Amino acid sequence: MNWFSALARRKSASVARERLQILLTHERVAGGHSDLIPLLREEVVAVVARHVAVDPEKVNVRIERGKAVSLLEIDIEIPSASGSAHATKRGSRSGEMAVESIRFSS
């Protein structure tokens, strides 16, 4: 049993590393900049709403943090019926304006 417990012990650092990597991937999105996502959402909605009717519920702001660069994704859904919405529509999917993903270094 000695070799077995020795082996189990040897692994603790890599277990720690794995647990941290999984945990921090989540926390960096949610907690790292706790007020960044709501702030971005609020400000982006305000700017777009000046020109187009926007449902604040249909705005999706996401940050994916990578090692070298992080990805900021802003998806804004715009009702497709009105003409003004069509005029500003830039997204690939109909009725949706996809603001280009912005890369920034983390």
Next chain:
Amino acid sequence: MAKVIVVTSGKGGVGKTTTTAALGAALAQHGQRVVVVDFDVGLRNLDLVMGAERRVVYDLTYVAEGKVRLPQALIRDKRIETLFLLAASQTRDKDALTDEGVERVIGELRSSFDWIVCDSPAGIERGATLAMRYADLAVVVTNPEVSSVRDSDRIIGLLDAKTEKASRGERMEKHLLLTRYDPIRAGRGDMLGIEDVLDILSIPLLAVIPESEEVLRASNIGSPVTISSPKSAPARAYDEAAQRLMGVDVPISIPNGRSGLLTRLFGRRAA
């Protein structure tokens, strides 16, 4: 031009105060004019670690409130002429320290020192954000241990969000200082390795301070380890960190634990 360093970590007990004292002393030992500033209102300890606990009359809060002038509160180190301490208040309310007050004090310190080293309190509350707010660069003190690494990650997020530099749209310079590293345990796989921590936190390495009895001995006698035991492994690691901050191209010593000697590792450099 003066540089403001914040020594921070999120988690308590990882070596912020020890690092502030040792790094500040090491910079001063190279002839730099240095002030170490304690931001831990109510739980000050930098004075004790520096061996100046009986000389504190006025503190940061007094100066920030404009009740005394800065020179009245600065305590000159008895061993190194160019090293000064600005203590935290032990009795005053935490909220007595205002943003504007701190900004003014830091501004004044900038005109008379080369380095202003701010010892942050643990946590992510106001004291910690105040300590980092006007910093030009951050030294993130981390132990090779899961809770410390997690808290450091959180602090890195705050450094990118809550500092003046970040709000100006500039990149906040951050350096990792790994403390209490035990190369033997890391080699056995019982402790996170240097590479593990660097991979997870993704900030450049400034120094690796090996676990050493000299560090406790230094705080016992109220002397930064670079003064009390300059030839010891932790003192040398702190001295190299100081030189690196000064822009000297010194390789980072990585403790290897096999013979107590230090291996020179040229691969990693501070940014």
